[in-house]
Amino acid sequence: MKKKIVFILIASFITSGLIAQEVDLFKTMDDDAKKAESKRTDFAIATFKTTRLINGHSVENVGRGVLDLKISHRFGTLNKGGYELFGLDNASMRMGLDYGVTDRFMIGIGRSTFEKQYDGFFKYKLLRQSSGFKNMPVTVSLVGSMMLKTLRDPDPTMKRNFSDKLFYTYQLLIGRKFSPGTSLQLMPTVVHYNLVPLAKNKNDILALGIGGRQKISKRVSLNAEYYYVLPSTKLEGTYNSLALGVDIETGGHVFQLHFTNSTGMTERTFISETTGSWGKGDIHFGFNISRVFTIGKRKA
Amino acid sequence: MKKVLSVLFSVALFAFSASAQKIYSTKSGSVSFFSKAPLEDITAKTSEVESKMAPSNGQLLFMLLIKGFHFKNQLMEEHFNENYMESTKFPKSDFKGVITNIKEINFEKDGSYPATVKGNLTIHGVTKEVQTTGTIDVKNGKVSAKCKFDIKTKEYGITGAYIGTKISETINITVDCQYE
Numbered sequence: 001m002k003k004k005i006v007f008i009l010i011a012s013f014i015t016s017g018l019i020a021q022e023v024d025l026f027k028t029m030d031d032d033a034k035k036a037e038s039k040r041t042d043f044a045i046a047t048f049k050t051t052r053l054i055n056g057h058s059v060e061n062v063g064r065g066v067l068d069l070k071i072s073h074r075f076g077t078l079n080k081g082g083y084e085l086f087g088l089d090n091a092s093m094r095m096g097l098d099y100g101v102t103d104r105f106m107i108g109i110g111r112s113t114f115e116k117q118y119d120g121f122f123k124y125k126l127l128r129q130s131s132g133f134k135n136m137p138v139t140v141s142l143v144g145s146m147m148l149k150t151l152r153d154p155d156p157t158m159k160r161n162f163s164d165k166l167f168y169t170y171q172l173l174i175g176r177k178f179s180p181g182t183s184l185q186l187m188p189t190v191v192h193y194n195l196v197p198l199a200k201n202k203n204d205i206l207a208l209g210i211g212g213r214q215k216i217s218k219r220v221s222l223n224a225e226y227y228y229v230l231p232s233t234k235l236e237g238t239y240n241s242l243a244l245g246v247d248i249e250t251g252g253h254v255f256q257l258h259f260t261n262s263t264g265m266t267e268r269t270f271i272s273e274t275t276g277s278w279g280k281g282d283i284h285f286g287f288n289i290s291r292v293f294t295i296g297k298r299k300a
Numbered sequence: 301m302k303k304v305l306s307v308l309f310s311v312a313l314f315a316f317s318a319s320a321q322k323i324y325s326t327k328s329g330s331v332s333f334f335s336k337a338p339l340e341d342i343t344a345k346t347s348e349v350e351s352k353m354a355p356s357n358g359q360l361l362f363m364l365l366i367k368g369f370h371f372k373n374q375l376m377e378e379h380f381n382e383n384y385m386e387s388t389k390f391p392k393s394d395f396k397g398v399i400t401n402i403k404e405i406n407f408e409k410d411g412s413y414p415a416t417v418k419g420n421l422t423i424h425g426v427t428k429e430v431q432t433t434g435t436i437d438v439k440n441g442k443v444s445a446k447c448k449f450d451i452k453t454k455e456y457g458i459t460g461a462y463i464g465t466k467i468s469e470t471i472n473i474t475v476d477c478q479y480e
Contacts, residue, residue, distance in 0.1 A: 023321045023323060023354045023356055023357065023359070024357075024359070025323070025352050025353075025354050025359040025360075025361050026359065026361070026396055029352075029361055029363070029394075029396065032350075033363065033392075036350070036363075040365070042367070042388070042391065043367075045367075045378055045381055045382065045388075046378050046381070046382040062374070062375075063373075063374020063375065063377075064374065065374075066373075066374055066375065100374070103374070180386075180388055180389070218382075218383050218460070219383070219461070249379075251379070251462065251466070252375065292375050294372060294373045294374075294375075
């Protein structure tokens with residue numbers, strides 16, 4: 001019996017000792033945090049400051065329910081000299097409205113003074129760059145746009161169908177944010193012409209764009225964008241589009257100031273129909289102003 | 301002899317139940333903040349807060365991911381992460397502290413108990429000692445904690461051109477956790 005009592009005593013001491021061991025949440029916290037960390041996926045945000053790199057699209061979308069009013073100007077060329085105040089006497093303009101249907105799908109419409117053109121587009125984010133539990137090295141977006149040129153034909157005797165005035169562009173945007181300040185993007189592009197200027201021209205123009213940004217402060221970044229058009233599909237008298245610019249962000253506004261050899265601000269007009277040459281000084285000063293309005297409800 | 305045995309048993313049992321170290325925890329607590337701004341009040345909420353509370357010693361933990369805060373305005377959310385909180389660099393915020401008057405809280409009995417909390421709050425990579433008061437509610441065995449306090453952005457190294465002008469320097473924080 002004594003043995004039993006001793007046994008119970010020892011057993012109870014051991015069990016109570018084990019259980020009474022002080023809980024220390026602070027100690028277990030770090031282990032728990034590490035465990036949670038391995039399950040966490042971190043999605044890259046703000047690869048670019050706005051939905052446009054300079055002339056063309058970036059992998060950024062406007063969020064769900066956000067309406068983005070965009071007003072863009074491209075002035076005349078710098079080589080016009082002082083008489084035209086280095087191009088400032090002339091301006092080509094595009095007004096546009098973009099809207100985020102979901103956080104990954106946006107649509108937009110616009111009207112350009114250049115060739116009196118209307119345009120509409122959609123952009124869908126297929127993949128999001130992420131690290132951690134789910135790893136994805138790049139963000140990939142698909143852009144489809146349609147342009148309608150309403151400028152009257154110089155030869156009124158020519159019969160034109162409505163479809164002859166339509167142009168389409170398909171782009172795959174592959175972007176990566178390498179560091180908080182540095183992002184790069186590749187843009188394989190097809191521009192489709194229903195009606196080409198000359199019989200020998202191809203209906204599909206192929207191009208590869210490359211662009212990027214480098215932040216120089218929290219609110220300012222330097223941007224560059226270049227489109228290489230496959231020479232065999234290139235229209236005569238056109239040059240590859242190159243644009244260099246700066247983005248300045250102030251709360252709900254983003255100002256983009258830039259120099260480019262393109263006059264148009266829609267994919268067809270700047271990728272396949274840039275007639276200016278940097279070498280000859282056909283450089284346009286231009287700007288895009290973006291102002292966002294939140295109109296739709298987003299779950300907060 | 302039998303008596304002695306049963307006493308010993310009950311002592312052992314008592315020791316067991318008394319030291320059964322209950323830990324209250326949740327992974328779906330909520331934290332929201334509010335900042336008065338002339339154009340548009342800035343407010344955001346996260347409902348993915350992890351929290352643990354040990355009634356035995358009063359230890360209290362909170363952990364949240366900065367990117368878990370959601371705003372009505374997506375651009376505001378982006379600026380919050382990108383320009384102010386630098387959430388890629390400082391993804392988490394946490395609080396490690398103790399309820400100093402834990403003895404006054406009876407987790408077995410329904411009621412609303414005032415709690416004084418003291419500990420270290422880490423935001424934007426900066427750790428500061430804070431003290432605040434909140435309430436712990438016990439209802440039908442369910443425990444919840446609520447608390448409101450203010451922080452100054454400057455103290456946590458959160459800077460930006462608009463802080464002090466368009467954005468108030470003082471941010472009101474509300475914590476609401478329902479434990480299991």
